[in-house]
Amino acid sequence: MVKLTSICWKAKKLQFLDSLRVYVRGGAGGQGYPKFGGKGGDGGDVYVKCYDKAKSLKELAKRHPEKRFIAGNGGNSHARALLGEKGQDILLNVEPGILVKNDEGDILGSLDSNNDKILVAKGGAGGKSENKFQGEKGQSLSVTLDLRLIADVGLVGFPNAGKSTLLKAISNCKPEIAPWAFTTKNPQIGIVKYKDQRAISVADLPGIIEGASENIGLGHRFLKHIERTKLLLFMVDVHGFQLGLKYPKRTAFETIMLLNKEIELYNPELLQKPAILCINKVDAETLRKSEKEIKKTEECLHELKQQLANVEESSLQLEETSRPKTFLTFDDTLTISAKTSDNLEKLKIRIREIIDFHASETSAMIDLSTTRRKARIRTYDEQNTHQLV
Numbered sequence: 178m179v180k181l182t183s184i185c186w187k188a189k190k191l192q193f194l195d196s197l198r199v200y201v202r203g204g205a206g207g208q209g210y211p212k213f214g215g216k217g218g219d220g221g222d223v224y225v226k227c228y229d230k231a232k233s234l235k236e237l238a239k240r241h242p243e244k245r246f247i248a249g250n251g252g253n254s255h256a257r258a259l260l261g262e263k264g265q266d267i268l269l270n271v272e273p274g275i276l277v278k279n280d281e282g283d284i285l286g287s288l289d290s291n292n293d294k295i296l297v298a299k300g301g302a303g304g305k306s307e308n309k310f311q312g313e314k315g316q317s318l319s320v321t322l323d324l325r326l327i328a329d330v331g332l333v334g335f336p337n338a339g340k341s342t343l344l345k346a347i348s349n350c351k352p353e354i355a356p357w358a359f360t361t362k363n364p365q366i367g368i369v370k371y372k373d374q375r376a377i378s379v380a381d382l383p384g385i386i387e388g389a390s391e392n393i394g395l396g397h398r399f400l401k402h403i404e405r406t407k408l409l410l411f412m413v414d415v416h417g418f419q420l421g422l423k424y425p426k427r428t429a430f431e432t433i434m435l436l437n438k439e440i441e442l443y444n445p446e447l448l449q450k451p452a453i454l455c456i457n458k459v460d461a462e463t464l465r466k467s468e469k470e471i472k473k474t475e476e477c478l479h480e481l482k483q484q485l486a487n488v489e490e491s492s493l494q495l496e497e498t499s500r501p502k503t504f505l506t507f508d509d510t511l512t513i514s515a516k517t518s519d520n521l522e523k524l525k526i527r528i529r530e531i532i533d534f535h536a537s538e539t540s541a542m543i544d545l546s547t548t549r550r551k552a553r554i555r556t557y558d559e560q561n562t563h564q565l566v
């Protein structure tokens with residue numbers, strides 16, 4: 178694989194926060210009253226709860242720069258009130274799509290639907306005869322709130338392929354579009370509406386280039402956001418891509434292989450997802466192009482079609498390290514012009530059909546993950562809770 182180590186395209190200021198580590202601690206249990214057998218109150222618990230109107234992780238970090246969430250201590254038992262009060266719980270509201278992990282990397286739970294909750298730090302038991310009337314400490318740990326966007330379709334492609342142009346053309350989203358690489362620095366979601374009110378969400382992701390696994394470009398940082406999509410939409414510029422004069426010119430076929438390789442390096446399971454290939458910039462005649470330009474596009478398209486007809490053999494032209502071990506299989510391949518909206522109605526229909534076709538498989542997987550998730554969600558008393566953000 179060609180190393181592009183001399184460049185670092187990392188965005189200086191990433192506006193978007195998709196991972197936040199916070200410290201959580203349950204409250205301490207209150208002291209018991211040995212003389213009359215009085216019990217101290219239990220310490221409050223810390224929960225993370227999915228709330229679809231919750232502020233973003235970035236907002237949460239801004240409002241709580243100390244990133245510490247500590248529940249209230251249980252009340253002591255005393256002669257006038259032998260049962261100490263329970264400490265105040267903390268409820269940390271987060272947006273859907275958050276995975277909660279501890280520092281060992283264990284997943285404590287996944288918060289996808291409104292009101293899903295996870296107990297992250299239990300309060301200590303109040304003082305009673307079993308603990309010699311000494312209130313116990315609450316659990317304390319650091320957890321990472323890791324956002325994985327929930328969208329039906331993920332747009333995957335080299336920079337400049339026209340992903341944002343497509344999103345703008347088919348959805349309500351108004352992403353930035355520019356004729357240079359890495360215009361999109363943060364994922365954005367647009368909603369595609371159909372005449373019968375069906376809505377499909379599409380996530381535009383920052384462009385990926387070869388070497389992303391070595392953190393070239395924006396690296397693999399955003400690939401986690403395609404993990405939960407139902408369909409991957411690969412976009413390639415029919416003319417290929419070149420980052421700059423110092424870098425190799427990649428044909429459209431090579432960009433497909435390199436995307437295939439980068440995804441394989443990130444998580445080979447993602448190659449099994451339903452996928453569509455969009456060959457972009459095959460423009461309608463409305464874009465007054467010179468004869469030479471039209472001829473060039475035709476030649477590129479012809480070459481690409483031949484290569485796609487025999488992927489394995491064609492991939493031999495790539496350096497061995499850039500060649501994927503497992504090839505993507507596309508449910509459909511379409512030529513489009515995102516700029517002139519050519520073939521986009523057909524693309525919208527195919528997106529929907531392919532998602533629906535794979536729906537039974539997907540819903541089986543969702544059922545499984547829901548069962549697992551539900552097993553992790555503890556019920557608790559909504560009273561006595563301090564709601565956060």
Ligand SMILES: Nc1nc2c(ncn2[C@@H]2O[C@H](COP(=O)(O)OP(=O)(O)OP(=O)(O)O)[C@@H](O)[C@H]2O)c(=O)[nH]1
Pocket residue numbers: 334335336337338339340341342343353354355356357358359360361362382383384385457458459460464513514515516517
């Ligand atoms: N001729 C032509 N140009 C297009 C088409 N689609 C996009 N472009 C142009 O290609 C350039 C890049 O488009 P973007 O939509 O910003 O590309 P992107 O894939 O989102 O790029 P990054 O955000 O950098 O990853 C812009 O100048 C677009 O106008 C198309 O169908 N035909």
Ligand SMILES: [Mg+2]
Pocket residue numbers: 340341342352353354360361381
């Ligand atoms: Mg873009």
